[in-house]
Amino acid sequence: MKNTKFIAAAALSLLAVAGAHAETYEGVHPLTNGYSRAEVQSQGVAAARSGNAYSDVADSGVQTIVSTADRAKIQAEAVAKAHDPLQSLDRRAFFRDEVPAAYKKPSVSFTRQAGL
Template sequence: MKTSRLLAAAALSLIASAGAHAETYHGVEAPVSARSRADVEAEAARTAAAPNQNVVRGSRGAEPFKSMADPQAVYAQAVATANAPDQNVTGGSRVNSRVISTMPNRAQVLQQAQKDGASTAK
């Protein structure tokens, strides 16, 4: 019994000594900067004097918009989608029903008519 208590005490002291390591203090490290102190101070002064520096984005009105897509392509896609047959009907719209699209796409018919008319007019 005495041996087991002695071993337990030794193990406990070993665990306590392993966890009791303190950090070493290396002092204050020097800051590393590629810019001079005068440059930083000048930028801080310009930033502090800037107008509307505390105004959140979007509170000054709408920001300029730059489109990334071709407007004609977007318009053609919108027309084709708006004229798609059965666009608001799904297979689950009615019980035991299937969607069979028998209507031609009106936008495609109009485009084909314009192409046919343009080719005969030339």
């Protein structure tokens, strides 16, 4: 019984030794660059200053946008939105994502009136 276990262990160890040889790593591509350090640095500086050649708008230059909106109208809308007390009211903060009626119309007036 002991001999068969010894022979089986020896056979497995021989198989493990035979299958455990390592390959050498030669890299992905062999090094074929013949540039000096200074040449590589100057090429890097030139590439950095040229911008992104793979961009969608690399060759388009400066783009101008012609707007048809009135500047005064946009400014008036921005001022009205900034003075709206309920502008940051998020419906997701309420039950079933529905803003209660009490919040929809502000009951507070922000203008002062003279009392009689």
